[in-house]
Amino acid sequence: MNARHKEIGAADLVCVFMRGLLVQASWSFERMQSLGFAYAIEPVLRKLYPDPEEYESRLKLHMTYFNTQPYLASYILGAVMRLEQERASGRNRAADVQGLKTSLMAPLGALGDSVFWGSLKPFAAVMAVALVITGSGWAPLLFLTIYNSVHVVLRAGVLVSGYRSGGDAVDLVARYRFTRIAKVLKVTSLAMLGVIPGMLPAWRPEFRFAVNAPDIAVSAAGLAFTLGIVGLLRQGGSPVRFMLGLGVACIVMAYAGVI
Amino acid sequence: MTFVDPHIVLSALGIAIAGGLIGLDRTAVGQFMISQPIVAGPFTGWLLGDATTGLLVGAALELIWILDMPVGSFVPADSTVASISATAIAVLGNPGAVYVPGIGFSILLTVILAPITMRADQVARQFNARLADAAQSASGPDLRKRLARAHVSGVGVFFLKSLAVYLAFLPVGIVAVRLFLAMPDPVHRAMALFVKLLPLMGAALAARRLSMKAVDLFLLGGFVLAALMGQVFQAPALVILPLAVAGGLLGARYRERPS
Numbered sequence: 001m002n003a004r005h006k007e008i009g010a011a012d013l014v015c016v017f018m019r020g021l022l023v024q025a026s027w028s029f030e031r032m033q034s035l036g037f038a039y040a041i042e043p044v045l046r047k048l049y050p051d052p053e054e055y056e057s058r059l060k061l062h063m064t065y066f067n068t069q070p071y072l073a074s075y076i077l078g079a080v081m082r083l084e085q086e087r088a089s090g091r092n093r094a095a096d097v098q099g100l101k102t103s104l105m106a107p108l109g110a111l112g113d114s115v116f117w118g119s120l121k122p123f124a125a126v127m128a129v130a131l132v133i134t135g136s137g138w139a140p141l142l143f144l145t146i147y148n149s150v151h152v153v154l155r156a157g158v159l160v161s162g163y164r165s166g167g168d169a170v171d172l173v174a175r176y177r178f179t180r181i182a183k184v185l186k187v188t189s190l191a192m193l194g195v196i197p198g199m200l201p202a203w204r205p206e207f208r209f210a211v212n213a214p215d216i217a218v219s220a221a222g223l224a225f226t227l228g229i230v231g232l233l234r235q236g237g238s239p240v241r242f243m244l245g246l247g248v249a250c251i252v253m254a255y256a257g258v259i
Numbered sequence: 260m261t262f263v264d265p266h267i268v269l270s271a272l273g274i275a276i277a278g279g280l281i282g283l284d285r286t287a288v289g290q291f292m293i294s295q296p297i298v299a300g301p302f303t304g305w306l307l308g309d310a311t312t313g314l315l316v317g318a319a320l321e322l323i324w325i326l327d328m329p330v331g332s333f334v335p336a337d338s339t340v341a342s343i344s345a346t347a348i349a350v351l352g353n354p355g356a357v358y359v360p361g362i363g364f365s366i367l368l369t370v371i372l373a374p375i376t377m378r379a380d381q382v383a384r385q386f387n388a389r390l391a392d393a394a395q396s397a398s399g400p401d402l403r404k405r406l407a408r409a410h411v412s413g414v415g416v417f418f419l420k421s422l423a424v425y426l427a428f429l430p431v432g433i434v435a436v437r438l439f440l441a442m443p444d445p446v447h448r449a450m451a452l453f454v455k456l457l458p459l460m461g462a463a464l465a466a467r468r469l470s471m472k473a474v475d476l477f478l479l480g481g482f483v484l485a486a487l488m489g490q491v492f493q494a495p496a497l498v499i500l501p502l503a504v505a506g507g508l509l510g511a512r513y514r515e516r517p518s
Binding site: 118122126 | 286287288289290291292293295297298301302310311314315317318321322323324325326327328329330331332336357359363366367370371373374381384385387388390391394395398399400402403406407409410411412413414416417445446448449450452453454455456457458459460461462463464465466467468469470473474475477478479480481482483484485486489490495496497499500503504506507508510511514
């Protein structure tokens with residue numbers, strides 16, 4: 001086998017990145033993203049292992065249980081590509097690829113959930129909702145632009161970082177400062193959430209409350225309602241129950257002549 | 260206009276297919292957030308010739324489930340099905356001008372059906388386990404093909420799951436909206452109020468998850484900023500939101516300052 005064939009180039013990284021977009025396509029409770037990971041890494045394994053038996057055993061190794069945050073799965077894919085390359089070329093035959101996957105998937109899952117699902121998504125969504133309810137029709141495009149300009153760049157960037165570092169998670173956290181980003185996004189999202197009741201008198205007509213009261217009183221009532229729901233939520237309950245409760249309360253108020 | 264109006268039947272079928280494709284973004288393909296209510300709602304409305312209804316549905320529902328994260332084996336309520344169904348039911352059940360009470364009723368109806376979407380998602384994921392078993396049992400030259408086939412079939416499973424849910428929801432919803440139009444006036448007033456309160460409830464649900472405090476200072480700061488700038492200086496949301504973000508950034512930096 002020519003050593004040249006054991007090199008991983010930009011085309012391989014692009015191929016794995018594209019396949020990584022489907023990492024959850026066959027998500028199941030038992031194995032979660034196992035098939036997705038194997039599917040994404042398969043072209044690289046085919047290139048690195050020309051011996052059919054070795055290729056099959058490496059591919060089956062990657063079909064075992066795997067689950068992490070789908071964007072940061074790119075980082076593990078990059079790191080595994082590097083280790084498989086070192087193993088196949090003989091530089092490090094004892095590379096513990098499975099150990100690396102196992103050690104990274106849980107912490108990166110928690111980190112990714114916090115950064116992307118718990119911080120970036122609410123940040124972009126709160127901004128978009130605040131704009132829509134005050135009359136901006138293009139806010140959905142802003143939402144997609146804000147979210148994906150960060151998501152796609154990071155998803156591609158961590159794949160390359162993973163490949164270059166071979167799975168050095170300390171380097172990943174230091175380079176991208178994920179925890180700091182998550183904290184800042186959460187705080188700014190909270191500030192923008194306060195804008196929603198604060199702008200209540202300027203909401204678009206379909207959402208506006210037709211009451212004969214000063215604007216500041218309308219805003220204060222909106223804030224009181226919001227904080228009241230926050231207080232109730234502290235006692236527990238799902239969003240579905242709260243929405244059903246709100247619907248019933250509105251009907252009761254209508255029949256009681258309150259509205 | 261009858262329920263079996265061919266235009267409505269074809270529109271509902273088209274939305275079921277489009278909804279199935281948009282829903283792939285939730286788990287199976289990419290996660291570019293086109294499946295979020297703030298995008299999926301207006302897009303569905305645009306397909307049906309009434310983007311405004313979709314925009315209102317999207318803004319009302321976006322923050323409700325925004326922080327219900329798909330962590331581990333937890334399957335959150337399907338906000339994509341809720342927003343697309345509510346938009347389609349509101350538009351097809353009462354074609355013509357935007358009717359806010361009809362939108363409220365459509366949202367309430369899809370919220371009642373939310374547990375069904377969660378169950379459907381669980382069934383799809385259980386079925387995917389069979390795909391993984393099929394791929395795992397292959398060996399030799401077949402392994403690569405079986406892996407690819409099983410994994411990509413998962414996309415089909417998620418699509419068919421959503422398609423089936425829409426095909427069940429939309430006819431029921433359209434009939435229900437027709438019945439709703441004949442209901443007494445207090446019910447219509449109640450549904451109009453329900454829609455107006457949903458963005459505030461969404462803000463409360465998001466705030467509860469973003470901060471452990473009953474009254475968060477950043478939220479209050481955003482409120483004061485919006486009330487002051489909006490009501491004293493008549494500033495639009497496009498000016499207030501960047502100020503709220505800047506305030507959040509400064510606050511985060513101040514909070515991290517060593518004491």
